[in-house]
C-alpha cells in the first residue's frame with residue numbers, strides 16, 4: 001500500500017515536472033521575447049478557442065511583470081536596433097480582434113507599453129480555421145467581432161500600435177499556389193500601408209505554417225522580419241523565422257513566467 005502511494009506521488013511529481021519545466025535552464029535575457037497574443041477577453045462559458053483568450057486581468061499581470069522587472073517594450077520595426085540588448089519584449093497580436101482596441105489598448109496605455117498588430121485584411125465574418133482543417137468550422141472565429149478600420153487608425157495614431165502583415169484572407173499556405181501566396185503575402189503590405197498611411201515592415205505566417213519557399217518570398221520582399229508560431233525566444237540571425245513566446249489563455253501566472261524565462265512552458 002505504502003509502495004503504491006509512493007509510486008503514485010512520484011508519478012504526480014514527474015507529470016508536474018513535465019507540465020511545468022521549472023528545472024529547464026532559462027534563456028538569456030539578451031534574447032528578445034516576442035510575445036504572441038490573439039484576444040484579450042474573458043473566457044465565455046462553453047466557448048472554444050479559450051487558449052486564444054487571455055483575460056484582461058491576466059493581461060494586466062503580464063504588463064505589470066514586464067514593467068516591474070525592467071523589460072523594455074518595443075514594436076517589431078525596432079527589433080533590429082536592439083540586438084543583444086537586455087530585457088527587451090515585443091508584444092504582438094494576431095488577426096485583428098475588436099478586444100485589442102476595447103481591452104488591450106487602455107492597458108497598454110496605462111503601462112506605457114506598445115505592440116504590433118498582425119492584421120488580416122478580410123477579417124470580418126471570416127472563419128479561417130476551416131482552411132486549415134474543415135472539421136474546425138465551429139464559426140467561433142467568424143462570430144468573434146473584429147477591429148474596424150476606424151479602430152485601427154486610432155490605435156496607430158495613439159503611437160501604441162504599429163501594423164504588421166498577416167495576409168489578405170488568412171490562407172493555409174500549403175494549399176495555396178505560388179502566385180496566390182505572393183499576392184496574399186506581399187499585396188497585404190501595400191494595402192495596409194495605403195489604407196492606414198503607415199509603414200508595414202513585419203509579417204506573420206498564417207497559422208504559423210510555412211515552408212522555405214514562403215520564407216524566400218518574404219526575404220526577397222521589402223519586409224524586414226517575419227514571425228512564426230514556433231515557441232521560443234528570438235534569434236536575430238533568423239529574422240524571417242522568428243520564434244515567439246505563446247501567451248495562452250489556459251495558463252496561470254506561474255506558467256506565463258516560465259514561458260517568458262524559458263521560451264516555453266513545459267513538455268505536456
Ligand SMILES: [Zn+2]
Nearest residue numbers: 094095206207
Ligand atoms: Zn492568424
